[in-house]
Amino acid sequence: MAGQNCGATIALLGVLLLGAARPGAEASEIALPPGSDITVLIKPGTPALPLKPCYIIHNKRQLTTLIIRSGEKVNFSFNCQNPEKHFVIETQKSIDCMSGPCPFGEVALQPSTSVLPTLNRTFIWDVRAHKSIGLELQFSVPRLRQVAPGVSCPDGVTYTISGRIDATVVRIGTFCSNGTVSRIKMQEGVKMALHLPWFHKRNFSGFSIANRSSIKRLCIIESVFEDEGSATLMSANYPDGFPEDELMTWQFVVPPHLRASVSFLHFNVSNCEKKEERVEYYIPGSTTNPEVFKLGDKQPGNMAGNFNLSLQGCDQDAQNPGVLRLQFQVLVQHPQNESNKIYVVDLSNEQAMSLTIEPRPIRLSRKFVPGCFVCLESRTCSTNLTLTSGSKHRISFLCDNLTRLWVNAEKTISCMDQRYCYKRSYSLQVPGDILQLPVQLHDFSWKVLVPKDRLSLALLPAQKLQQHTSEKACNTSFSYLVASTVPGQDLYFGSFCPGGSIRQIQVKQNISVTLRTFAPGFQQEASRQGLTVSFIPYFKEEGVFTVTPDTKSKVYLRSPNWDQGLPSLTSVSWNITVPSGQVACLTFLKERTGVVCQTGRAFMIIQEQRTRAEEVFSLEDEVLPKPSFHHHSFWVNISNCSPVSGKQLDLFFWVLLTPRTIDLTVIVSVIVGGAALLLVALGLIICLVRKKKKKTTSKGLSVGVYNGNVNTQMPMQPKKFPKGRKDSDSHEYAVIDDTMVYGHLLQDSNGSFQRPEVDTYRPFLGPMGDCPPSPPLTGSRAPTAKLTTDQPSSSVPAESESEPYTFSHPNNGNTDIPLLDTHKPSEPEE
Incomplete structure (x- = not known):
């Protein structure tokens, strides 16, 4: 042009x-x-x-x-x-x-x-x-x-x-x-x-x-090079078909101090009845002249001195001859330091793995740019080279600047037998033969496949991970990109690097884990890389992040698909561990999520794991909660609806640990509360004394009577009360019905009693263990604090404070009991 x-x-x-x-x-x-x-x-x-x-x-x-x-x-x-x-x-x-x-x-x-x-x-x-x-x-x-x-x-x-x-x-x-x-x-x-x-x-x-x-x-055709340069040549009749069963030769004159490499830019083959279309090289000094290659093979490179290249046609099919054509480039340049060094990449023990060395994207220049070739066995050179598993490969480089190349690799780990795969683990680590190459590793991707709806996956890093966010970006030379590979599901869990607080990531189904490097210094930090993927029992949430915050810095966490929004009808949880003697401050960076639901409702549940109290928030209507303090490990769970286009769900929050201390206000409150209890006790004693005197003169109707048939004396002990129980009124006490005292406050204008409105929730009926709280019914709107039983089922072993908890909601068949009012979070008390 x-x-x-x-x-x-x-x-x-x-x-x-x-x-x-x-x-x-x-x-x-x-x-x-x-x-x-x-x-x-x-x-x-x-x-x-x-x-x-x-x-x-x-x-x-x-x-x-x-x-x-x-x-x-x-x-x-x-x-x-x-x-x-x-x-x-x-x-x-x-x-x-x-x-x-x-x-x-x-x-x-x-x-x-x-x-x-x-x-x-x-x-x-x-x-x-x-x-x-x-x-x-x-x-x-x-x-x-x-x-x-x-x-x-x-x-x-x-x-x-x-x-x-x-x-x-x-x-x-x-x-x-x-x-x-x-x-x-x-x-x-x-x-x-x-x-x-x-x-x-x-x-x-x-x-x-x-x-x-x-x-x-x-x-x-003779082509003469006097210095570095390149030439593009074409077969006869190009782009039309090369004549049938003909032979054409190119002779290249190259100074002995330079090296030449051939690369095919475009070619087609015809339909042969006899013979075979091929290219032949005559290279001075070669013991196998002529060296024969197919047009689809990698062509020779790193050749010193003059050489010939010939194109041989065949006898074509008369009914459907096809088209034979060839366009190729010869690049001549000075030899490089790496051209005589051989690197061995042993993939003989690998399975379902491929490795590609290719040029990285660069700006084009009008000036002559020396070629960058990868040579297999020192002679078959091309601008890119793909190595497959099951073999040992010997490669070298003909390149003036190896930073112009990079390595991309992919490996598939597939385990489809549920009985065999359960609790098995695989190491996601870059092989040492790749790390010893003189070119930068760009991507190494592992695709992990599991039996559908039977098993899930858990990623355990060698070092706890940090999630990359705009507030706290990763500053390491590499990171892990975790994404779902389920067909039709666009779910990107995020980018993670070593040095954070995430000690486990659990995902429901097939995933892709990509180690991506950002600097040549990755070789020095390669010891920090290492993930283990384990096959675990199947669960229905898209992802569960187990977080153990560091006491020295904030932990920033954001929901998957931050840019596009969480997919419809998916649920994600964070299991946040609070160590003993620490208090966790949970803060959301936005007042509202901005999600607008087309069908269903979007909810968030914050659940304390020891007290088993949970708060439910509607992410569509309500303002996100103010900063709250948690003394014990807790869950943060979000469940998405089917949102309106453009109004997607994303959540961004941070957690900060601080030492647990007793505030002066707490001490004052305890002292004031103790004095108040003492006064109440004195008042009760006085009332009981007066009541006793009244009973001696006149016996009224008892509101409540204690069972006098119970033996209150310990065996083999003398009696401490000279009077008998039947002659004493110490076993009698008054029961005051609140509705008799405060009943007038519950009456409406017609004089009938009102019953308070109650919220509803969906009980969690799943197994006990490391399971996040289940979302409520879609009708729930108001924040609700729910208190569960204090003791877990006898079939579940006791867990330490640092271990994750699962909560089971009581379901006694009576949903008319009013729930306790939820107060705004306040500074914790000891």
Whole structure:
């Protein structure tokens, strides 16, 4: 494209200069010597411009085409000032090397450009020779550069070279100036065309013809390198099909202090009936010449000195021949320090693993950029190389800067037998052979597959992990990216790095864990990497994070899919451990989540694991709770609804541990409370004394009577009360019904009693253990504090304070009991 623009610019400049130099079209005269076998044809250009007709004036006649043959002399002119926009001129010379000797040597332009009108000119030489005769076109400096057909050269000067196979013309290629092609040898004749723009003053052909012996193939193209550089070359008739069962050769001349590498840019193969399409290399010093490769193989590299490359066709299927074509690049550069060093990558004991060494994305430059190749067994080189498990590989590098390459690897761990997989563990660690390579490891991904709805997975890091957030970014040289690989589920759990407080991540189904590096210093920190994945009993939540906060810093946590929002109808929990003697402050960074539900409700549950009290919040309607303090380990659980598009659920909070202390206000409250209890006790004693005196005179109706049949004396102990129980009133006490005292407060305007409104919740009926709280019914809205029984079921062993807890809701069949009011969180009391 750049060449086309440049050529158009030069053409426009030539139009302006010559248009300004000549006021009108001048008369021209062309005289062709007899026996020169030259024909000149002036014809309309393509496309013709019909805006203003222009004609050739010859013998007072208006012509659109004029032919001048050998031995003729013709005068003509044009009736317009810009004939170059309407006409082109072709000069064709026939050279017969079959009936007589060929005129070898430098080829001249006949007639000279100085006598031709200022039109776009094409000089054509048609040389016919016997099949046993080889002809060689030699090009002077600057040499030629091959381009695809239809591409314009920057200076407008273009060579088109064709050969012959019997009566069939075969296009060898289109060439511009400033390249590496120095010679082209052909057999059975050649047709050479030189295209010059009308404003170009060039008056020489730039090539010569020499006689050579039979080459026994279609053609040989010689490419000469004097220093570092590259050349792109194409098979004959490209992009059309290479002739059937033909042979074409490229000869490369490379200084011995440089190294050459071949890479195929594009190729197609045809349908062969006989033989096989292939490429053959002749490399000086090789003990296996010729070295044969298929077109799909990795091609040789790191070659010192001259070498040949040949393309061999086959006998094609007549009904469906297909197309054989090849476009390739030869890159020549100085040898690198790593080119002679061999690295062994042993994947013989690995399964379902692949490793790719490839170029990392870089900005393109117009300057020459040395190639970066990976070589297998020092000879088969390419810009990228993929190694598979089950084999041992020997590789080397031909690259000026190894930071231009990186490594990406992938391994699949699949365990589908539930009985065999249960409680099994696998280490997710980068093999040492990969770490010893001199190129950066970019990604190493493990895909872990489990039996659907039968087992889940737990990730246990060698060092506790930190979740990457904007408030606290990872500053390590690598991190782990954890995502679900369940088809149709877009769930990204987050990016995690060592040095945090997350000691376990549990996921429901198949996941992908990717170790991604961010700096070359990963080799120094490689000892910090290491995950263990275990197969655990199946659970229904998408993920459970077990967090043990550090006492020195805040722990920032955010919900999965932070950018897109938690997927619909999914639930995630955080199991946060509070060590003994510490208090955890739970703070949400936003007042509201912003989620808008289309169907269902979104809830959050905060549940203390020791007291078994939980608070339920609607994430759609309510403001998130203020900072709260927790003395014991607790759960944070969120359950999503089906949100409206654009109003997704995301949650961001932090946890901070502080030492547990007794506040002065707590001490004052205890003292005041103790004094109050003492006064109440004295008042009760006085009341009981007065009541006793009244009973001696008159016995009223007892509100409540203690069972006097119970023996209150310990065995073998003397009696301490001289009076008998039947004569004493110490076993009688009063029971005051609250509704008798405060009943008037519960009456409505009609005098009937009101019953307080109660919330509902869904009881947790699952197994006891490390399970998060279950979400409430979708009808729940108000925050609710629920108190459960103090003792767990006798079938569950007691757990220490640092262990996770599971809570079971009481379900006695009576849901009419009013629940306690929930107060705002306050500073904890001892």
